[in-house]
Amino acid sequence: MSLFLAVELDGAGAHPAAWRASGAAPAAVILPGPLREIVTAAEEGGFTLATFADSPVPPSIGVDIAGRLEAVGRAAFVSTTTSRIGLAPSVPTATTEPFHLAAQIASLDHASRGRAAWVVEGSDSAELATVGTDGPPGEAAEVVAVVRALWDSWEDDAVIKDVATGRYLDPDKVHHVDFVGSSFSVKGPLITPRPPQGQPVVLAADTLGVAADIALVSGQDRLRERADAARDTGAGLVFAEVEVVLDAHRPAASRLADLNRATPWTTRRTRYTGSAEGLVALLADLAGTFDGVRLHPAVLAVDLPLLVEQVLPALDIPARGDTLRASLGLVKPTNRFEGSTR
Template identity: 50%
Template structure:
């Protein structure tokens, strides 16, 4: 077991991961989101994540995107990390970086970002763009991550001076152009918001994505996860999380019975667990030997969230030293990631040393 804090994140979208659940982001209920977010924080999950679709969901009466849902929970929570999906294939990179920086300010440094890339022809048509696929889509995704990181660094930490005597709000010498030229777009910068509290938000992406802090790995058993984690680390990933689907024995009903009622498993290539809480504790402890955390996709949020929080997390504290985030910590703190200095400030120091 490493010194890196082990993370337990929870996917909070819709009603759960079961096939019969409403489509991603189809349900809009502020009260439901607030109750679930408060419960996840009270039980001590490291973070909650928010899935999203790059296009409106069919038959949805109303919809809030993932970043908006995370921002809604920001003032209602004080410790848990908030990690929304933001799609990058056709969105404007400058706007994505700005929205995420604003989320970090709203949450006092508890924001992350799942950098998703989907490049279907239907999505491209909706944005008036050409469809991206394969290596082109991967390069676009990595370019957007790089641009976001440069933009978050484009304000030095002490750029805002609020000098009433001189009438200056900021020191213009501490704002920097990023001058990015990529394959599909260029960005001049700087950002229109000050540097986020974390300096750099925690970037989460599928394993193999350059520039991510957390690599998400999939596999159907412990051996596959171990192999995927090893490859992700070899590719430079600082942290690795395993994706796990869960349905627990709950309220006197067996996991098998619940799974039958809920429509079976999804087809996502993830580790699947059904059974009692002790078995999930054992599986997670086994995974902790090769990964730095898990992201749980529970079958039914209104049932499994409570079961995991009540019976699994306390046992993980005893077995592997799991620690819940504390109020006042940033997400980077909770994950054991250092806060970086702006690359532009570091360059200036070298130039004038």
Template identity: 50%
Template structure:
């Protein structure tokens, strides 16, 4: 199944640190449940394949210095949505992978198979203090902890076979103990015996997103490059799915994209995130995404101000892509894996009969 996936980042008020100044609600409502539901429902109604939710144990840089845990946000909107994939960031550095596995499996149940996970590193030593862990030094240690965490989380998802739950009330048997498995992982930072405390998720394995350095362990590589040619080159080098990350600032009826950025930067300059940048008309963005669809598997868009850019995306950009057949709305009742063209994986521990 060939797909071109459309993802959107919905953390805070937008990717710009001054985005809160242009939000369509008071700052005090930024982290409220109704505000979150409104944004995610708007993205779902627009036809986005998945929404992501940034997170860190450390406070956000710039803007409003508060956020609710990303897995909790995704789980909260699960019952209020039906087709859009819900993909929180969960950092692997210093965190306990057993808890990460349980939280994400629960998200997959609450969303009926629409869960995903962006596995992220954190290099700031303040995170070690927050977790009460010794500091990891250098990229090698961060990469090793990331690899170990993904290995443990994926193994725990498989530690229950699909038919391990019996629920035979007449005999009083509710589990087949032979279909629960120890994972027996012993690493440098942690050891995990297992099995999990949550049965195997509906998707078997949630969709795992990561960086180019994680390509051997993830389902989707998120490509962060500052120019189009480099992004396409990196995406085509991936054996699996590769999505290009793009910062998006669009013209609105009130101001051009350049004017909007200039106004925001007067309050607080945006940090350089080394992502592909698009600033301009909705027509130009449609053309860019159409070009990327020829060589890549999808995109994750970072709207500069969600309340201003998401309506423009919903009204002008996604409809044009759907009409041209470049992208398609998620199929109702399908899992996130299904909407990305991924099959449900076999359980690594299941006996082959």
């Protein structure tokens, strides 16, 4: 059974103390060279999609506090150095203006020739404090709804470049979006033409209650039930979230214990600790419930090469297409304004 694989490529790895085992200076995570190398390794290894975490607050605390470049900028940079892998920055809905968010992801889709995606992020109290909002219930769903409408505000053939008449646009194919939500309002059209994919791929946790192309499921309870529920509510695909610590120069459990002594790693995601062969078996088992898995390597410098060399070759990963939607088997959506005069 085939399985799509995504990989999270933030910083030195998913573990908050990953920089201690990366073999590189801590500042390397904000340099262009290491970012380019890690994304290239993921692309050449066969991953369908790379994601880039982000937040308005630092990714770790205490002695492990670290900086990061914002996710859309990182994805835009590697869009020029890659050609096949999907690129999905995380953008929080409560701390980013929806109009600018729509323009950023649309621009990334143009820059990458149809490989952009967006990981929708809710916000916790510390993140919400940076913008002085309580994050009203349902706000994330409203942001996704208006972003999708803005992506459709230009029809695919709105740009006509008619030199004879001096018209760059066909105004009948550029549509206004007048959205009023519970805490914000947006007027369109977008300043960016419709993305090559029509709608860049939207990923979100199944608990967030948004219209996602890919629902992300964390935890170990009721997995099949939650996967079925996500599909019933409109998700085209459902991915499991799995943290990975692999046997390397020493056993994975020993590696994890050393990292946890520095900073405990606490999350809601499923965590696999062990051999590459055992991970292959786990992924094969998950393929019976999920369409894909997003892997979170504990230390990228250690775990990503093992994934590329020992795990991916043993899996049935679908071939990648010309766009991320094509790679995932998702059709390009029809523009909601097609044939409309408003």
